[in-house]
Amino acid sequence: AQSVTQLDSHVSVSEGTPVLLRCNYSSSYSPSLFWYVQHPNKGLQLLLKYTSAATLVKGINGFEAEFKKSETSFHLTKPSAHMSDAAEYFCVVSTGYGSSNTGKLIFGQGTTLQVKP
Amino acid sequence: EPEVTQTPSHQVTQMGQEVILRCVPISNHLYFYWYRQILGQKVEFLVSFYNNEISEKSEIFDDQFSVERPDGSNFTLKIRSTKLEDSAMYFCASSKNQPQHFGDGTRLSIL
Numbered sequence: 001a002q003s004v005t006q007l008d009s010h011v012s013v014s015e016g017t018p019v020l021l022r023c024n025y026s027s028s029y030s031p032s033l034f035w036y037v038q039h040p041n042k043g044l045q046l047l048l049k050y051t052s053a054a055t056l057v058k059g060i061n062g063f064e065a066e067f068k069k070s071e072t073s074f075h076l077t078k079p080s081a082h083m084s085d086a087a088e089y090f091c092v093v094s095t096g097y098g099s100s101n102t103g104k105l106i107f108g109q110g111t112t113l114q115v116k117p
Numbered sequence: 118e119p120e121v122t123q124t125p126s127h128q129v130t131q132m133g134q135e136v137i138l139r140c141v142p143i144s145n146h147l148y149f150y151w152y153r154q155i156l157g158q159k160v161e162f163l164v165s166f167y168n169n170e171i172s173e174k175s176e177i178f179d180d181q182f183s184v185e186r187p188d189g190s191n192f193t194l195k196i197r198s199t200k201l202e203d204s205a206m207y208f209c210a211s212s213k214n215q216p217q218h219f220g221d222g223t224r225l226s227i228l
Protein backbone atom coordinates (compact mmCIF):
# COMPACT_ATOMS: atom_id res chain seq x y z
CA ALA A 1 0.00 0.00 0.00
CA GLN A 2 1.10 3.54 -0.68
CA SER A 3 1.91 5.99 2.09
CA VAL A 4 3.86 9.18 2.68
CA THR A 5 5.55 10.47 5.82
CA GLN A 6 6.45 14.10 6.28
CA LEU A 7 9.36 14.19 8.65
CA ASP A 8 8.75 17.64 10.11
CA SER A 9 5.45 19.00 11.38
CA HIS A 10 6.84 22.53 11.58
CA VAL A 11 9.72 24.26 9.78
CA SER A 12 10.82 27.81 10.47
CA VAL A 13 13.18 29.74 8.18
CA SER A 14 14.23 33.33 7.71
CA GLU A 15 13.21 35.21 4.62
CA GLY A 16 15.81 34.77 1.88
CA THR A 17 17.19 31.48 3.26
CA PRO A 18 16.67 28.04 1.69
CA VAL A 19 13.65 25.88 2.40
CA LEU A 20 13.73 22.11 2.82
CA LEU A 21 10.56 20.16 3.54
CA ARG A 22 11.15 16.44 3.85
CA CYS A 23 8.95 13.62 2.63
CA ASN A 24 9.51 9.86 2.46
CA TYR A 25 7.18 7.58 0.56
CA SER A 26 6.31 3.92 0.51
CA SER A 27 5.01 2.31 -2.64
CA SER A 28 4.98 -1.13 -4.17
CA TYR A 29 5.48 0.35 -7.64
CA SER A 30 6.77 3.52 -9.22
CA PRO A 31 4.66 6.17 -7.54
CA SER A 32 3.01 9.37 -8.68
CA LEU A 33 3.97 11.98 -6.11
CA PHE A 34 2.79 15.52 -5.57
CA TRP A 35 3.32 18.50 -3.34
CA TYR A 36 0.29 20.65 -2.55
CA VAL A 37 0.22 23.91 -0.60
CA GLN A 38 -2.61 25.28 1.50
CA HIS A 39 -2.63 28.92 2.46
CA PRO A 40 -4.89 29.97 5.36
CA ASN A 41 -8.58 29.70 4.48
CA LYS A 42 -7.75 28.56 0.95
CA GLY A 43 -7.92 25.30 -0.92
CA LEU A 44 -5.17 22.91 -1.90
CA GLN A 45 -3.00 24.21 -4.71
CA LEU A 46 -0.72 21.95 -6.71
CA LEU A 47 2.94 22.95 -6.44
CA LEU A 48 4.46 20.18 -8.54
CA LYS A 49 4.09 16.57 -9.59
CA TYR A 50 6.33 13.59 -10.30
CA THR A 51 5.04 10.91 -12.65
CA SER A 52 8.14 8.87 -13.57
CA ALA A 53 9.66 11.34 -16.00
CA ALA A 54 12.59 13.53 -14.88
CA THR A 55 13.60 12.95 -11.28
CA LEU A 56 14.08 16.66 -10.62
CA VAL A 57 10.72 18.33 -10.86
CA LYS A 58 10.22 22.05 -11.06
CA GLY A 59 7.04 23.62 -9.78
CA ILE A 60 5.45 26.97 -9.30
CA ASN A 61 6.84 29.85 -7.23
CA GLY A 62 10.43 28.60 -7.45
CA PHE A 63 9.84 25.27 -5.69
CA GLU A 64 11.34 22.01 -6.86
CA ALA A 65 11.52 18.44 -5.64
CA GLU A 66 13.81 15.55 -6.36
CA PHE A 67 12.61 11.97 -6.57
CA LYS A 68 15.22 9.63 -5.07
CA LYS A 69 14.21 6.02 -5.42
CA SER A 70 17.19 4.71 -3.45
CA GLU A 71 16.17 6.84 -0.48
CA THR A 72 12.39 6.67 -1.10
CA SER A 73 12.34 10.42 -0.69
CA PHE A 74 10.66 13.33 -2.43
CA HIS A 75 11.89 16.41 -0.58
CA LEU A 76 10.65 19.88 -1.49
CA THR A 77 13.16 22.73 -1.75
CA LYS A 78 13.32 26.38 -2.59
CA PRO A 79 16.56 28.38 -2.74
CA SER A 80 15.20 31.52 -1.10
CA ALA A 81 12.10 31.75 1.08
CA HIS A 82 9.61 34.56 0.69
CA MET A 83 7.14 35.74 3.29
CA SER A 84 4.30 34.63 1.01
CA ASP A 85 5.57 31.03 1.21
CA ALA A 86 4.26 30.70 4.76
CA ALA A 87 1.61 27.98 4.51
CA GLU A 88 0.87 24.30 5.09
CA TYR A 89 2.57 21.91 2.67
CA PHE A 90 1.39 18.40 1.91
CA CYS A 91 3.33 15.57 0.33
CA VAL A 92 0.88 13.34 -1.50
CA VAL A 93 1.00 9.98 -3.28
CA SER A 94 -1.54 8.63 -5.72
CA THR A 95 -2.76 5.07 -5.35
CA GLY A 96 -2.86 4.68 -9.10
CA TYR A 97 0.18 4.53 -11.31
CA GLY A 98 1.34 5.94 -14.60
CA SER A 99 0.80 9.40 -15.98
CA SER A 100 -2.91 8.82 -16.59
CA ASN A 101 -3.88 7.26 -13.29
CA THR A 102 -7.01 8.37 -11.50
CA GLY A 103 -6.39 6.81 -8.13
CA LYS A 104 -7.26 8.47 -4.86
CA LEU A 105 -4.67 10.64 -3.15
CA ILE A 106 -3.04 9.79 0.16
CA PHE A 107 -1.82 12.81 2.08
CA GLY A 108 1.02 13.22 4.51
CA GLN A 109 0.42 14.86 7.84
CA GLY A 110 1.49 18.27 6.54
CA THR A 111 4.36 20.61 7.34
CA THR A 112 3.72 24.14 8.51
CA LEU A 113 6.28 26.51 7.02
CA GLN A 114 6.91 29.67 8.99
CA VAL A 115 8.94 32.43 7.33
CA LYS A 116 10.44 35.01 9.64
CA PRO A 117 11.34 38.50 8.41
CA GLU B 118 -7.51 29.23 -15.41
CA PRO B 119 -10.55 27.03 -14.69
CA GLU B 120 -11.25 26.35 -11.03
CA VAL B 121 -13.21 23.97 -8.88
CA THR B 122 -15.78 25.95 -6.91
CA GLN B 123 -17.45 24.88 -3.70
CA THR B 124 -20.46 26.29 -1.90
CA PRO B 125 -21.09 27.26 0.78
CA SER B 126 -17.73 28.22 2.22
CA HIS B 127 -19.06 27.64 5.74
CA GLN B 128 -22.07 25.56 6.79
CA VAL B 129 -23.38 25.39 10.35
CA THR B 130 -25.87 22.61 11.01
CA GLN B 131 -27.60 21.06 14.01
CA MET B 132 -26.67 17.48 14.82
CA GLY B 133 -29.05 15.05 13.15
CA GLN B 134 -29.86 17.37 10.28
CA GLU B 135 -29.15 16.65 6.64
CA VAL B 136 -26.56 18.73 4.85
CA ILE B 137 -25.63 19.01 1.18
CA LEU B 138 -22.25 20.31 0.10
CA ARG B 139 -21.99 21.51 -3.46
CA CYS B 140 -19.15 21.50 -5.94
CA VAL B 141 -18.78 22.61 -9.53
CA PRO B 142 -15.84 20.69 -11.02
CA ILE B 143 -13.75 21.90 -13.93
CA SER B 144 -15.93 21.50 -17.00
CA ASN B 145 -13.95 18.98 -19.06
CA HIS B 146 -12.97 16.79 -16.10
CA LEU B 147 -14.42 13.31 -15.77
CA TYR B 148 -13.27 12.16 -12.33
CA PHE B 149 -14.61 13.67 -9.13
CA TYR B 150 -13.57 13.25 -5.54
CA TRP B 151 -14.45 14.29 -2.01
CA TYR B 152 -11.89 14.54 0.78
CA ARG B 153 -12.18 15.83 4.30
CA GLN B 154 -9.83 17.27 6.87
CA ILE B 155 -10.79 17.18 10.52
CA LEU B 156 -9.10 20.01 12.42
CA GLY B 157 -5.54 19.06 13.24
CA GLN B 158 -5.64 15.83 11.24
CA LYS B 159 -4.64 14.59 7.81
CA VAL B 160 -6.62 15.15 4.64
CA GLU B 161 -8.57 11.91 4.11
CA PHE B 162 -10.13 10.44 1.01
CA LEU B 163 -13.89 9.89 1.13
CA VAL B 164 -15.09 8.88 -2.32
CA SER B 165 -14.34 8.98 -6.03
CA PHE B 166 -16.92 9.16 -8.78
CA TYR B 167 -16.73 8.45 -12.49
CA ASN B 168 -19.27 7.81 -15.21
CA ASN B 169 -22.15 8.47 -12.83
CA GLU B 170 -21.16 5.93 -10.25
CA ILE B 171 -18.89 5.56 -7.26
CA SER B 172 -15.56 4.08 -8.29
CA GLU B 173 -14.04 3.88 -4.81
CA LYS B 174 -15.01 4.81 -1.27
CA SER B 175 -13.28 4.78 2.08
CA GLU B 176 -14.43 3.27 5.36
CA ILE B 177 -15.53 6.75 6.42
CA PHE B 178 -18.05 6.87 3.59
CA ASP B 179 -20.81 4.89 5.29
CA ASP B 180 -24.55 4.79 4.63
CA GLN B 181 -24.96 8.32 5.98
CA PHE B 182 -23.03 9.67 3.01
CA SER B 183 -24.06 9.86 -0.62
CA VAL B 184 -22.83 11.61 -3.74
CA GLU B 185 -24.65 12.70 -6.81
CA ARG B 186 -24.07 14.46 -10.07
CA PRO B 187 -27.59 15.79 -10.58
CA ASP B 188 -26.83 17.69 -13.77
CA GLY B 189 -23.91 18.28 -16.09
CA SER B 190 -22.10 20.66 -13.79
CA ASN B 191 -22.72 20.02 -10.08
CA PHE B 192 -21.28 17.30 -7.86
CA THR B 193 -22.80 17.04 -4.40
CA LEU B 194 -21.99 15.33 -1.13
CA LYS B 195 -24.94 14.64 1.16
CA ILE B 196 -24.70 13.69 4.80
CA ARG B 197 -28.07 12.32 5.83
CA SER B 198 -27.97 12.69 9.60
CA THR B 199 -24.99 14.68 10.75
CA LYS B 200 -22.94 13.79 13.81
CA LEU B 201 -20.59 15.95 15.83
CA GLU B 202 -17.63 14.07 14.38
CA ASP B 203 -18.63 15.14 10.86
CA SER B 204 -17.30 18.61 11.66
CA ALA B 205 -14.46 19.12 9.23
CA MET B 206 -13.29 20.92 6.11
CA TYR B 207 -14.62 19.12 3.04
CA PHE B 208 -12.73 19.42 -0.23
CA CYS B 209 -13.99 18.59 -3.68
CA ALA B 210 -11.51 17.72 -6.42
CA SER B 211 -11.72 16.91 -10.10
CA SER B 212 -9.36 15.62 -12.74
CA LYS B 213 -8.98 14.24 -16.26
CA ASN B 214 -6.27 11.94 -14.92
CA GLN B 215 -3.66 13.45 -12.60
CA PRO B 216 -3.24 15.85 -10.98
CA GLN B 217 -6.41 16.48 -9.09
CA HIS B 218 -7.57 20.09 -8.81
CA PHE B 219 -9.12 21.15 -5.52
CA GLY B 220 -11.71 23.69 -4.50
CA ASP B 221 -11.33 26.02 -1.53
CA GLY B 222 -13.39 23.73 0.67
CA THR B 223 -16.52 23.93 2.78
CA ARG B 224 -16.07 24.20 6.51
CA LEU B 225 -18.85 22.13 8.11
CA SER B 226 -19.61 22.83 11.75
CA ILE B 227 -22.03 20.53 13.56
CA LEU B 228 -23.59 21.91 16.74
